[in-house]
Amino acid sequence: MKKTLLLSIALSSAVALAGTAWAAEQGRDGELRLLYWQAPSTMMPYLSGGTKELEASSIVIEPLARYDPDGKMHAWLAEEIPTVANGGISEDLKSITWKLRRGIKWSDGSELTSADAVFTYEYCSHPDTGCTSSNYFNDIVSVDAVDSHTIRINFTVAKPFPYAPFVGYNAPIIQAAQFDGCIGAKAQECTEQNFYPIGTGPFKVVDFKPNDVIVFEANELYREEGQPAFQSVLFKGGGDATSAARAVLETGEMHFAWNLQVEPEILTKMTEAGKGTIIAGFGTAVERLMVNFTDPGEVGDPDRSEYLGGNNNRNPHPFLSEYAVRRALSLAIDRQILVDAGYGFAGKISCNVLPAPAIYASDANDECKTQNVDEANRLLDEAGWARGSDGVRAKDGVRLSILYQTSTNSVRQGTQAFIKEMWKAIGVETELRNLSASVFFGGDPASPDTYQKFYTDIEMYTNTFSGTDPETYMANWTCKQVSRKANTWGGGNMPRWCDPNYDALSAEMATTANLDDRIRLAKAMNDMLMQDYAMIPLIHRGGVSAFSNAVEGPRGNEWDSELWNIAEWHLK
Amino acid sequence: MIQYIIRRLLAAIPTLLVISFVIFALLDLAPGDPTGSLPMTVPPEVREKIRLSLGLGEAMHIRYYKWVVQFFINEPLNILQHSFGITIGDAENRTRILSWATRSPVIDLIVERTPQTLWVVGLSFLFGILMAIPIGIVQAYRQYSLFDQIGTFVAMVGFSVPTFFTGVVAIILFSVQLKWFPMIYDTTLEITSWNNFVLQVKQMIMPVTVLAFYQAAQLSRFMRASILDNLNLDYVRTARSKGRSENAVLIIHVLRNSLIPVVTLIALGIPTIFGGAIITEQIFRVNGLGQLLIIAIEGADIPTVQTLTFLFAILIVLFNLIADVLYGMLDPRIRYD
Numbered sequence: 001m002k003k004t005l006l007l008s009i010a011l012s013s014a015v016a017l018a019g020t021a022w023a024a025e026q027g028r029d030g031e032l033r034l035l036y037w038q039a040p041s042t043m044m045p046y047l048s049g050g051t052k053e054l055e056a057s058s059i060v061i062e063p064l065a066r067y068d069p070d071g072k073m074h075a076w077l078a079e080e081i082p083t084v085a086n087g088g089i090s091e092d093l094k095s096i097t098w099k100l101r102r103g104i105k106w107s108d109g110s111e112l113t114s115a116d117a118v119f120t121y122e123y124c125s126h127p128d129t130g131c132t133s134s135n136y137f138n139d140i141v142s143v144d145a146v147d148s149h150t151i152r153i154n155f156t157v158a159k160p161f162p163y164a165p166f167v168g169y170n171a172p173i174i175q176a177a178q179f180d181g182c183i184g185a186k187a188q189e190c191t192e193q194n195f196y197p198i199g200t201g202p203f204k205v206v207d208f209k210p211n212d213v214i215v216f217e218a219n220e221l222y223r224e225e226g227q228p229a230f231q232s233v234l235f236k237g238g239g240d241a242t243s244a245a246r247a248v249l250e251t252g253e254m255h256f257a258w259n260l261q262v263e264p265e266i267l268t269k270m271t272e273a274g275k276g277t278i279i280a281g282f283g284t285a286v287e288r289l290m291v292n293f294t295d296p297g298e299v300g301d302p303d304r305s306e307y308l309g310g311n312n313n314r315n316p317h318p319f320l321s322e323y324a325v326r327r328a329l330s331l332a333i334d335r336q337i338l339v340d341a342g343y344g345f346a347g348k349i350s351c352n353v354l355p356a357p358a359i360y361a362s363d364a365n366d367e368c369k370t371q372n373v374d375e376a377n378r379l380l381d382e383a384g385w386a387r388g389s390d391g392v393r394a395k396d397g398v399r400l401s402i403l404y405q406t407s408t409n410s411v412r413q414g415t416q417a418f419i420k421e422m423w424k425a426i427g428v429e430t431e432l433r434n435l436s437a438s439v440f441f442g443g444d445p446a447s448p449d450t451y452q453k454f455y456t457d458i459e460m461y462t463n464t465f466s467g468t469d470p471e472t473y474m475a476n477w478t479c480k481q482v483s484r485k486a487n488t489w490g491g492g493n494m495p496r497w498c499d500p501n502y503d504a505l506s507a508e509m510a511t512t513a514n515l516d517d518r519i520r521l522a523k524a525m526n527d528m529l530m531q532d533y534a535m536i537p538l539i540h541r542g543g544v545s546a547f548s549n550a551v552e553g554p555r556g557n558e559w560d561s562e563l564w565n566i567a568e569w570h571l572k
Numbered sequence: 573m574i575q576y577i578i579r580r581l582l583a584a585i586p587t588l589l590v591i592s593f594v595i596f597a598l599l600d601l602a603p604g605d606p607t608g609s610l611p612m613t614v615p616p617e618v619r620e621k622i623r624l625s626l627g628l629g630e631a632m633h634i635r636y637y638k639w640v641v642q643f644f645i646n647e648p649l650n651i652l653q654h655s656f657g658i659t660i661g662d663a664e665n666r667t668r669i670l671s672w673a674t675r676s677p678v679i680d681l682i683v684e685r686t687p688q689t690l691w692v693v694g695l696s697f698l699f700g701i702l703m704a705i706p707i708g709i710v711q712a713y714r715q716y717s718l719f720d721q722i723g724t725f726v727a728m729v730g731f732s733v734p735t736f737f738t739g740v741v742a743i744i745l746f747s748v749q750l751k752w753f754p755m756i757y758d759t760t761l762e763i764t765s766w767n768n769f770v771l772q773v774k775q776m777i778m779p780v781t782v783l784a785f786y787q788a789a790q791l792s793r794f795m796r797a798s799i800l801d802n803l804n805l806d807y808v809r810t811a812r813s814k815g816r817s818e819n820a821v822l823i824i825h826v827l828r829n830s831l832i833p834v835v836t837l838i839a840l841g842i843p844t845i846f847g848g849a850i851i852t853e854q855i856f857r858v859n860g861l862g863q864l865l866i867i868a869i870e871g872a873d874i875p876t877v878q879t880l881t882f883l884f885a886i887l888i889v890l891f892n893l894i895a896d897v898l899y900g901m902l903d904p905r906i907r908y909d
Contacts (some may be wrong), residue, residue, distance in 0.1 A: 035756070039859070039867070041671075041673040041674040041867075041871075042673070042674050042675055042676075044675070047675055048673075049610045049611065049614050049622075050609060050610060050611070051611060127621065128624075128625060129625065130621055130622045130624070130625025130626065131618075131621075132610065132614055132618060132622060133618075134618050134621065135614070135615050135617075135618050185625070187625075187675075188625060188626075188670060188675050189667075189670070189675075190675075191674075191675065191676040191677065191680075194675055194676070195676065207760060209684060209759060209760075209859075210671075210673075210674040210676060210681060210684075211673070211674065211681075211859065211863070211864065211867050212685075212759055212859040212863075213758075213759050213760055213859070215760055234758075234760070236756060236758075236857065237857075237859070238854065238857040238859045238863055239756075239854055239855065239856075239857040240854065240855075243740075243743065243755065243855065246743070246748065246755070247755055247756055250748045251747050251748055251751070251754075251755055253747075253754055253755060253756055254756065436604075437608070437609070438603075438604045438605065438608040438609065438870065438871075438872055439603045439604060439608075441608050441609075441612070442603060442604055442605035442607075442608035442872070443605055443607065443608065443616065443619060444603055444604070444605050447603045449603070461612075462612075463612050464611075464612065464613065465613055466611075466613045488616075490615075490616035490617065492615075
């Protein structure tokens, strides 16, 4: 009797076990269909740098650690995140030691070892590779394989935040065996390797058609039991954002559509079909107005928008160098209208140039959240800018007439039109101008129309930084970074704003490891920029994606790939 | 005739060389930068390295020379080697024209995309012709009849409504509302079974119809006008008075003469098939040659733009010659020797 009871318990538990095993079998959910309206042109993240390629490659090749949607770092191929406390980072902040998880295999069956990481560093830092992520490997003396699963990175300087190499989708580890002959100039010619990289991730590439479609299949050697749930992934590219949204939200042909820069009312209407959900992830992207502190002059002037140094900047802008004008311009803008009209799900009002991660967000500049035309007018009156007969303010023969440029993009032109009207209300005349993105952002030193040359009074674009540490990003607005002839307009400081106190804060941050101190410094720098109106922040921009209600798992992620957790995605 | 063709082909060589140089120079002078589409987080010194790795550090005439060698010598040799197994010279170290965006040979990209473009754009061109010719004939023969009026109206609509409108209307109607056809063209579909063939037909119906409608609208107007020109001519009266049947008059005498201008249009339209249908391909995500060209232009992928445009130039020169030869066949009065 007892025996049979035991037997039946054993049997039923065996059945139950088999049941769960079946339910969690890899590849049980068939095909996952992703739609990226910008199609990836290669699977090699180090040769592209474009977000679409980084996203596509992220499901095959992986870094040591990834960021989640909140910007928190998670150990991925590594056992844990090294810190000073656990001994992973040396006391002098000049080296970091990562330990690889044991037993991780490449999809070809070979073992992932520290030699692969060393190779990845050599690949990307080789001057002829043309590696688009080489800035992730800056200031490195050497990357050493201490043993088969331990990697030590030695830096030339103290790195308070040493998590750039091998962290996030910009700097994953590639297989040394596969890319051995592809280093340097040869990297360009390794088409086969670049299209079909061997990875450790949940899927492997089966078919790659550049700028069109990629077919992935589940990697049966993937380390997590029962993952990924999907047997294959169809990664389709091309078309436009609106119809991409339609394919998920209205026809349900696709499971996931990425980067839906679509007018908010159209998206809302599409969700009424009940087939899909919209998710927005917010990173650090802020659409802002850059204020030119130097005189953009006229065509032919030798020193157009050139910072000539000296304590008071010897080539000041005729009116934007005046604090009251800059502040009035900011106060006159109703940011909520800009969000509602152009961004919807994908935007929030921002009064900071550093709005995230949340720990770095300052609340000292919230004045900008509400439009205050009266105060703006009062400021200008007080500063002596009197309205002329045409309604435009002027002082000493200088009219408040602004040339305002940005890239060609319907949302940006909409924003421009709104701001023009808002500034009209305070007696500022605005001429609008838009330039093709490839010219405006192209950086051709021979073109007068790049955002770096900035031959206008105001320009608008979005800037952001990758990863979660703002140190390098905030260093963009130091005096050294002023974009000028001497550095062939290579600096990140477009406003040509220069303040030694800011430089001091930036230098201090570069040697401070304590997180609380870093937060204090970053906030102080942000507040300096905001309170002097070197930039006028407008909108904290997020990434908007749509996913089908049949699928569970997508969470949106602006810090890393949106497909960072694709192994966990499954059908409901 | 053969002599004429050879003479024309030889004359085409300098023409094409000049065209290739003009295209190269124009692309070189145009603003735009292959690193322009990279995120702003990529610093300028890294961008400079990328530009150097793409070969932009060299002078323009050297880059042009390299392209010419790659296009006229290396690529044909490569085709010989892969199609016929004939290896000439040092195949190992032969450089090919590489796209800056994909870092893969441009010719391979073109070969990969030609099938879907031929399927969709080529078929729509064919259907357009097949519809336009009979419609044009009947319209002209029964001028001002109800059929003619309706035909004219439909042609005007087809003529003036752009494909980016008809395409989206078709998607909303047949994909979103009726759910008959998929709105996304699946280029990975291989016709291995009857089932897949049905899927292929289904996904082709919308783009092909939208394009064929547009083509037919244009061609049918030309066909109609050309027949009308001929119907009142003396030879038609002669044929009728000889007692030939109306069918014979129309098909044997009038049609042959009326086809001359239409054939030119069709012959010159064939190179545009290879140009793809940029807008329609984009709407239905056919991702053929048209989409390749537009993406390459947007991303300042100069080698791809250069190679594609130059191939179009070759096709245009070639089909101009074919049109001229066809003239001679349709119209015995034209002699080239």
